[in-house]
Amino acid sequence: MAETTYLEAIRQALFEEMDRDPAVVLIGEDVGVYGGAFRVSAGLLERFGWERVIDTPVSETAIVGAAIGMGYAGLRPVAEMQFIDFIACCFNQITNFAAKSHYRWGAPVPLVLRGPCGGGVHGGPFHSANPEMYFVHTPGLKVVCPATPYDAKGLLKSAIRDNNPVLFFEHKFLYRRIKEDLPEGDYTVPIGKAxxxxxxxxxxxxxxxxxxxxxxxxxxxxxxxxxxxxxxxxxxxxxxxxxxxxxxxxxxxxxxxxxxxxxxxxxxxxxxxxxxxxxxxxxxxxxxxxxxxxxxxxxxxxxxxxxxxxxxxxxxxxxxxxxx
Amino acid sequence: MTSALTREQHLDLYYFMRLNRELEEQMVRLFRQNKIVGGLYSSLGQEAISVGTAYALSPGDWIAPMIRNIGALLVRGFKPRDILTQHMARHTSPTLGKDGTSHFGDLKSRHVVSPISMLGDLIPVMTGIAMAGRYLGQKIVTMTWIGDGGTSTGAFHEGLNLAAVQKAAFVLIVENNQWAYSTPVKRQMPLRDLADRARAYGMKSAIVDGNDVVAVERTAREAVAHARAGHGPVLIEAKTMRMRGHAQHDSAEYVPKEMLESWKKRDPLDCYEQFLHQNKLWDAKTKKEIDARIAREIQADVEFAENSPFPPPELAEQGVYCAGCHTVEADWKRPKEEVMPPRSSVKPEWPIQDYGDLEAAPKRTAKSFVHGRQAGNGTRPTAASKATAKSKLLKKPARAPSPAKAGR
Incomplete structure (x- = not known):
């Protein structure tokens, strides 16, 4: 079997979860027609259509806010940050809206917020961030940082099925550099386990x-x-x-x-x-x-x-x- | 003012507005007795907006009330005891004491989203619910409220723009109560009508007298119907006046006395009582009965709240995560097959109707782009055309083009 890249593993997880559950939708900037800035969502629009793969205006706060609302309505939205650096633009929606929702009033927010993080690719001060600790300091969130294709796929599936807001940081240096054989069929990797x-x-x-x-x-x-x-x-x-x-x-x-x-x-x-x-x-x-x-x-x-x-x-x- | 509502509905409006006011007056008394744990925010003078707009919705619709929308919570079926126990931080409150004031909700049955204190953020959230509702085939409308102050936030802009481009079934009520804490509208934005903001998003808007509950209800009902029919979101500016300070601690000495006196003559409850009299929709006996019922309900719920315990301290560390205690289920009103392959499969295309060319723009924009079209022809703007643009700007800021844009 051909080896799968870290990026392809993430794409597979999105693809398989959207195939498995019509409540899963993808929302973000250029995720549809273009297939995402890094091509993570390539082919998803063609398969799942405009209603489930939603290209948005350049509005990180609106993307996350809308995804929170979709979660309240029973969907399982996956929101993409084109680069994770831009997560700073929607800090309030994440830390004050999503993170506190279940604690405050028992309303789960089944949201996955994913995007490419990390340096080593000469992206400079605004395309290389590792912002995980802002969110590790926020009770109510889960923060996932996979290192391998197997984990990226299995953890993203777990994140989509989780009832809590999960920040899923994809290291862009690994996207096409790390490959491995993945098992056939559905599997998950549990969140919270080293x-x-x-x-x-x-x-x-x-x-x-x-x-x-x-x-x-x-x-x-x-x-x-x-x-x-x-x-x-x-x-x-x-x-x-x-x-x-x-x-x-x-x-x-x-x-x-x-x-x-x-x-x-x-x-x-x-x-x-x-x-x-x-x-x-x-x-x-x-x-x-x-x-x-x-x-x-x-x-x-x-x-x-x-x-x-x-x-x-x-x-x-x-x-x-x-x-x- | 005529109205399509029945007598019972008219009396409902009175009941909720009066309940809203009496409950808040009761909470002021409790505040003075140190029984309200945190802040207390008054909607005195704005009751017609909360009640009238929420009343225009159907049971399946969603709302997200802000801090001055206790009336909307009451219309939606919450009881005075829910609001009292929230303010008094009791274990019997909807949030078990974890949050206060009107910061509570009910996802599953009443479809009420709890607000956060940061203004504007509910707009994209309620837009997302409207988008999900359409996706699930529910034909719902979502609604939230914001003050004049909140219309200056980035979330307001991002949220309304997304709602508009998605044609979301969303209605935003802008309560222009003239003051953002101590800052008057004219120091917040160079606009007289906040409804003008809707133009930037290409969405419908309306302006209504926020102290006239019949007008508010009718305007909201029309907006809800427009949104539900799939024609896109609507912004309603309800002009009103905050008759107390930002919160109970604020004596609001920055508000001119004459302004309060002027608005007091237009108190929404006084006006509505007159309306009910003039239209013979009630008599003194009916009013007495409703008022007595409200007094009884509030009294019983104050007793309930005062007799309720505070939450046990160890509750503080529970419930950070949903560990299977709540379910996430979508209420599908359309066949799932429609959104699954192969039926969901599409050939993506990106239609660009007029190729984005100024010259090819539809006729309707010609008037407002006169100056820009000249510039677009490759000629430099003349002194005369510059003067025209300037005078237009001064005259109608919301409609005139920006000379800078025209020069591009």
Whole structure:
């Protein structure tokens, strides 16, 4: 069977869910005739028609607002941000309307808000964002960041079937670079569950999205030095799989968190607090972080390369930690 | 003013308006006794709008009331006890004490969406419900309200534009009560009629005396029929006056006394009582009976609310997520096969009727684009044509073209 790209896996999930359930609709800018800026929804309009694949004006607030309304009416809308950076335009609809709805008055918002995030493609300050932590800080949302085609497909299906607003961050660097064989037929991946991507005994590297692949690359390098890193893919940032994190730390006693998001206020800080609160006795060294710099994402390739984490940076910090 | 309503319906309108007012007056008393936990917002003087517009809807339609629309909640079947327990943060309230004021709703039976405090955001949400309703074959109309202040938000613009381009069965009531907190309309926007805003979206609009419940109800009924027939959304500007401060704490000293006195003469309940007398739709006995019924209902519900407990503290951490406690089900009124392959399959095309050319534009725009067409011919605007544009701008700002646009 031909290998499936991360992008194609997302398209398949949309296609199969819309085929399975007429309540699933897609709404966003250029998702119909054009098939989406990255072609994620190519062919959906032809198959499902104008009523289910809705091209909108350039209005992020209206897109998310309308999707919330559709959810109240019993549909399962999937709303696309053309680039996830533009999610800032509809922050209020997400954080005040969708996130608080069930808590305040028992009205579920079965909304998926998906779009391409992340850097490494020289998109500059407005086409490279990793805005997950604005939303991880918002009770009522779920935040999903898949790293593989299998997970992208299975998690998107779970997100569509979920009764809560799910933010689904697709890392655009992975869209056409990561491929794998996918199983035939319907499957889902549960939201809120991390997975061990590589077993190890010397330290734990926690990561997600594009940085999972950077971390695995680093782990392969570390192996040559005799350092066995355990690599965990968080997959979901909210709700966080605390059990998986604490289990691995209890085993390796050392923790390194790698994320492409900027440093201050990134998920690494929250995980460090969690581990020191809950498993301080398990630690044999300081919790370390490898993250992007605390700057906007710069445009020029040398600047962006300097800004982003890479395998060498991960190896260097992991080595220090392993020898601590 | 004539009306197509029956006597019973006329008395209904009175009942809801009077209930709205008496309930709010009761809540002012409770506020002074420190029994209202948070803020208290009055709709004094605006009751005709909430009641008249909501009354024009059918049971399957959806509403999203804002903070001054308790009357719409009452029309929709909520009881004084729901509103009292909400304000008093009791466990018996519709939100169990998790939110206050009129911030509650009912998705499944009354089709009421709870508002959020940020203005304008309900417009795209109610547009989405209208779009879903059409998709599901329900033939519903959705309605929400906004003040003059809220019409300046980005969500207002995005939402109305989407509603208009989608021809959503949506009706927006703009309650122009002259004040956004302390800021008068003339300092918010250079418009006399907020209905002019609808022109930018190519949607229908109407202006109505917001203190005349019969006119409000009739205008809303026409707008609802227009929207339900698939002709697109409607904006109704109801002109009225906020007779109290922004909220109970606000003495509103910034409002000229003469302005309040002028509007007080046009109190919507006084006017409507006169209307009922003049049209012999009731007598003193009927009024007395309705008023007594309202007093009884409010009294009973105040007792209920005061005897209700606060929520247990640990409720604070429950219900962040829907973990299967609620179902998400669409009420299909059309065959699902219509929206599934192969019937849903289409050949996409993007029709562009006049190729976007100024010269090829339909005749009806010729008058308002006189200046632009000259510029479009490749000639520079003359001093005379510039002067024409300027005088038009001064005279009719909503209709004249922008010289900048014409020059493109």
């Amino acid at each position: 997975v061990v991507r590589r077993e190890g005994r010397d330290l734990t590297i926690l990561s997600y999205a594009a940085m999972l692949h950077t971390s695995l690359e680093a782990a392969a390098e570390l192996e040559k030095e005799g350092i066995e890193a355990e690599v965990i893919d968080l997959r979901t940032l909210l709700p966080l799989d605390r059990g998986a994190i604490l289990t691995s730390v209890a085993k390796t006693n050392k923790l390194l968190v790698v994320h492409e998001d900027t440093r201050t206020g990134g998920i690494a800080g929250e995980i460090a607090a969690l581990v020191t609160e809950s498993a301080f006795e398990d630690l044999d060294g300081p919790i370390r972080r490898v993250t992007s710099l605390d700057t906007p994402v710069p445009y020029a390739p040398p600047l962006e390369d300097y800004f982003l984490p890479n395998a060498a940076k991960v190896v260097a910090v992991a080595r220090e930690l392993a020898h601590y």
